[in-house]
Amino acid sequence: MYTQALNVKDEPAAAGDPVLEARFQAHVDAELKIEPNDWMPEGYRKTLTRQISQHAHSEIVGMLPEGNWITRAPTLRRKAALLAKVQDEGGHGLYLYSAAETLGTSREQMFEQLLSGKAKYSSIFNYPTLTWADIGAIGWLVDGAAIMNQIPLCRCSYGPYARAMIRICKEESFHQRQGYEIMMTLARGTPEQKAMAQDALNRWWWPSVMMFGPSDSDSQHSDQTMRWKIKRFSNDDLRQKFIDATVPQGHFIGLEFPDKDLKFNEETKHWDFGEIDWTEFKRVIAGDGPCNKQRMKQRRAAHDNGRWVREAALAYAEKRRNREAAAKIAAE
Amino acid sequence: MTEQKTEQHWPLWEVFIRSKNGLSHRHAGSLHATDATMALQAARDVYTRRGEGLSIWVVPSNAITASDPTDKDVMFEPSESKIYRHPTFYDIPDEVGHM
Amino acid sequence: MHETPLFSYALRLADNALILGHRMSEWIGHSPVLEEDLALGNMGLDLIGQARAFYAYAGEIEGKGRDEDKLAYLRDAKDWRNVLLVEQPNGDFAATMIRQLLFAAYAHPLYAALTKSKDASLAAIAAKAEKEMAYHVRHSGEWVIRLGDGTEESHERAQAALDELYAYSTELFESDDVERALIDAGIAADPAALRPEWERTVNHIFSEATLKTPPQSFAQTGGRTGRHSEHLGYILADMQFLQRTYPGAAW
Numbered sequence: 155m156y157t158q159a160l161n162v163k164d165e166p167a168a169a170g171d172p173v174l175e176a177r178f179q180a181h182v183d184a185e186l187k188i189e190p191n192d193w194m195p196e197g198y199r200k201t202l203t204r205q206i207s208q209h210a211h212s213e214i215v216g217m218l219p220e221g222n223w224i225t226r227a228p229t230l231r232r233k234a235a236l237l238a239k240v241q242d243e244g245g246h247g248l249y250l251y252s253a254a255e256t257l258g259t260s261r262e263q264m265f266e267q268l269l270s271g272k273a274k275y276s277s278i279f280n281y282p283t284l285t286w287a288d289i290g291a292i293g294w295l296v297d298g299a300a301i302m303n304q305i306p307l308c309r310c311s312y313g314p315y316a317r318a319m320i321r322i323c324k325e326e327s328f329h330q331r332q333g334y335e336i337m338m339t340l341a342r343g344t345p346e347q348k349a350m351a352q353d354a355l356n357r358w359w360w361p362s363v364m365m366f367g368p369s370d371s372d373s374q375h376s377d378q379t380m381r382w383k384i385k386r387f388s389n390d391d392l393r394q395k396f397i398d399a400t401v402p403q404g405h406f407i408g409l410e411f412p413d414k415d416l417k418f419n420e421e422t423k424h425w426d427f428g429e430i431d432w433t434e435f436k437r438v439i440a441g442d443g444p445c446n447k448q449r450m451k452q453r454r455a456a457h458d459n460g461r462w463v464r465e466a467a468l469a470y471a472e473k474r475r476n477r478e479a480a481a482k483i484a485a486e
Numbered sequence: 487m488t489e490q491k492t493e494q495h496w497p498l499w500e501v502f503i504r505s506k507n508g509l510s511h512r513h514a515g516s517l518h519a520t521d522a523t524m525a526l527q528a529a530r531d532v533y534t535r536r537g538e539g540l541s542i543w544v545v546p547s548n549a550i551t552a553s554d555p556t557d558k559d560v561m562f563e564p565s566e567s568k569i570y571r572h573p574t575f576y577d578i579p580d581e582v583g584h585m
Numbered sequence: 586m587h588e589t590p591l592f593s594y595a596l597r598l599a600d601n602a603l604i605l606g607h608r609m610s611e612w613i614g615h616s617p618v619l620e621e622d623l624a625l626g627n628m629g630l631d632l633i634g635q636a637r638a639f640y641a642y643a644g645e646i647e648g649k650g651r652d653e654d655k656l657a658y659l660r661d662a663k664d665w666r667n668v669l670l671v672e673q674p675n676g677d678f679a680a681t682m683i684r685q686l687l688f689a690a691y692a693h694p695l696y697a698a699l700t701k702s703k704d705a706s707l708a709a710i711a712a713k714a715e716k717e718m719a720y721h722v723r724h725s726g727e728w729v730i731r732l733g734d735g736t737e738e739s740h741e742r743a744q745a746a747l748d749e750l751y752a753y754s755t756e757l758f759e760s761d762d763v764e765r766a767l768i769d770a771g772i773a774a775d776p777a778a779l780r781p782e783w784e785r786t787v788n789h790i791f792s793e794a795t796l797k798t799p800p801q802s803f804a805q806t807g808g809r810t811g812r813h814s815e816h817l818g819y820i821l822a823d824m825q826f827l828q829r830t831y832p833g834a835a836w
Contacts, residue, residue: 191555217614217622224610225820228827228836229654230603230640234633237610241626245532248619252516255498261518261619262495286827286836318515325536336836344834452615460617461493462742463678466735468494471520473734496618517620524731527724528620531627 187313190256206254207264212276213247219283253314280443287354293333295362302396311383341407356412366393501529504541590763592646599639600667606632631717638710658828663811670753672817680746682728689721690786691757698774726790733794755804
C-alpha cells in the first residue's frame with residue numbers, strides 16, 4: 155500500500171536496439187501490457203525493479219509501527235482487525251516481491267538491499283506510533299494517501315505489477331475505513347481521547363502529505379516513467395486529490411488540521427494548503443528520522459533470527475529428497 | 487561449511503487456485519517454500535485469506551516450460567489467418583434464425 | 586466466587602484461546618520468512634476469533650452485562666483460567682511451534698468432542714474451532730518435523746523447547762469439580778479421554794522429527810484455578826493498559 159513517489163529515479167535510457175524500443179513503446183502506447191519474458195529496455199526493467207522492490211520494502215517495514223500496537227489494541231474487535239491489517243501488509247509485500255522477482259532479481263537480493271540500507275522504503279514508517287490514535291491516523295491518512303497512489307498503478311504497463319496492485323487494492327479497501335473508524339470513535343469519545351486523536355493528526359498530517367513526493371517542479375522524474383505508463387499522474391495532482399478528499403473527513407469528526415493556510419478555494423474548488431517542509435522530508439529519507447535505525451534493526455533481527463529456521467527447512471527438504479531417491483533405488 | 491557461506495534460497499513456486507467448482511484453476515501468484523507440503527500450506531495462508539479458493543495447485547516455477555516470447559509470431563500468427571474457424575466466416579440468411 | 590460451572594468452563598476455553606492468540610500476534614513482522622508471517626497471523630486470528638465467541642457466550646451465561654471486552658480487559662491475573670502452557674513466552678520459532686503443536690493436538694479433539702455437547706452454543710462454536718485447530722496441528726506439526734529433522738542447530742533448539750514445554754502438557758488433561766458436573770451432564774468433554782489421541786498425534790510427529798518425548802516430570806499446573814506463571818501478568822499489563830488507563834472509555 156505504501157508507494158512513495160520520490161524514491162524512484164529514472165534510469166537514463168541506455169542505447170538499446172531502436173527497432174525493439176520503438177516496438178516496445180508502440181505496445182505501451184496502445185495500452186497493452188508488458189509481460190515478464192517480453193523484450194523491455196534495460197531502463198524500464200531497472201526502474202520497475204527499484205520501484206516495486208521499494209514498494210515491497212515499504213509494506214514489510216510498515217508492519218512494524220502498526221504491529222507495535224497489536225498486543226495493546228483496546229478491544230478484541232480492534233485487535234483482530236489490526237492483526238488482519240498488518241498481516242495483509244505482509245501479504246502485499248509478498249505479492250510485490252514476487253512481481254519484482256519476475257524481472258530477474260531474487261527476494262533475497264532485494265532483502266539484502268533493504269537491510270544494507272541501499273534500498274529505500276516509504277519514509278512515513280520512520281515516524282513512531284506513540285498512542286493508539288496513531289493506528290487510526292495511519293489507517294486513515296497513510297493508507298488514504300497510499301490508495302491515491304496505488305489505484306493508478308493497477309493500470310501500470312507491467313503486467314505482474316498491475317495484477318499485484320489490483321489484488322492489493324481490493325484487499326486494502328478495509329484498511330482506510332478501519333483507521334477512520336478508530337479516529338471517529340476517539341474524536342467522539344472522552345476529552346482525553348479526542349486530544350489523542352488531534353495529537354495524532356497533528357503528527358501524521360504533514361508526513362502523509364509528503365508521501366506523494368516532491369512538487370512536480372522539483373521532482374527528479376523525467377517524463378520517462380509517464381511515457382512508460384508506470385506512473386500516470388503527477389505528484390502534485392495526487393497530493394491535491396488526497397487533500398481534497400481528506401480534509402472534509404477530518405472536519406466531519408471535528409478535528410483540525412495543523413495547517414493555518416488550509417482553506418477552500420471557491421474558484422478552483424480545491425483546498426489550498428501551506429508550504430511543505432521539504433528539509434524535514436529529506437532528512438528523514440536520508441536516514442535521520444526518529445525511527446530509521448530502530449526499524450532496520452528490527453527487520454535485520456527478524457531476518458538473522460530466522461536464518462536457522464530457513465536453513466532447517468532446506469536441510470529437511472534435501473534429506474527427504476535423498477531418502478526418496480534411495481528408496482526408489484532400493485525398490486528397483 | 488564456512489560462516490561466510492551465502493544463504494541458500496528457498497525455491498519459488500507458482501500458485502493456481504480454483505475459486506469455485508466449475509471454474510478452472512487460475513494463476514494467483516507466487517511464493518517461496520522448501521517443499522510441496524509447505525508450498526501448499528503457504529499458498530493457503532497467503533492466497534486464500536478471503537475465501538478465494540476451494541482447491542490449490544502449487545508448481546515449482548522451474549518446472550514450467552514456457553514458450554519464448556520472441557517466438558510469438560511463429561507460434562501464434564499462423565492461426566490468425568484461419569478465419570474460417572470462426573462462425574462469422576459463414577453467410578447464413580437471417581431468416582434461418584440463430585445457428 | 587459465585588460462578589456457574591458453565592460460565593467457568595466457557596471462560597477457560599476463551600482464556601486459552603485469547604492468550605495463545607495474543608502470543609501468536611507478537612510474531613507478526615518478526616517471523617523467519619514472509620510466508621510464515623501470514624501463517625502465524627492466520628493462527629492468531631483463528632484463536633482470537635474463538636476467544637471472542639466463547640467470551641460472548643460466557644457473558645451471556647453470567648447475565649451481568651459483561652461483554653467480551655469486559656471479560657478480557659478488566660480481570661486481573663488471578664481470575665484468568667487459561668492453562669500455563671499458552672502463556673509461556675514465544676521463545677524461538679521452535680518453542681512457538683512446539684507450544685502450538687502441544688496445544689492444538691489437545692484442542693482439536695477437545696472441540697471435536699464438544700461438537701456433540703448437549704449445550705448447543707458450545708457445540709456451535711466448537712464446530713468452527715475444530716477445523717481451525719486441525720489446521721494448526723498440521724502446520725505446527727510440519728514445522729516441528731522440519732526443525733527436528735533439519736539441521737543440527739534446529740534439532741537442538743526443537744528438543745530444548747520440547748524438554749522445557751512438555752511439563753505443561755499434563756495440565757491440559759486435568760479436570761476438577763467444575764468440569765466433572767458438566768462432563769456428567771454431557772456438556773463438557775472429559776479431558777482425560779482426550780489424552781490417548783493427543784499422545785498418538787504428538788508422538789507420531791516427534792518420532793518423525795527425530796525428537797525424544799521427554800519423560801513425565803513434575804507437572805506444572807494451576808492456571809485453571811488462577812495460579813499462573815509470572816508471564817501472564819506481563820501479557821495483561823500490555824493488553825489491558827488502555828482500558829485500565831482510561832476507565833469507561835469506548836474504543
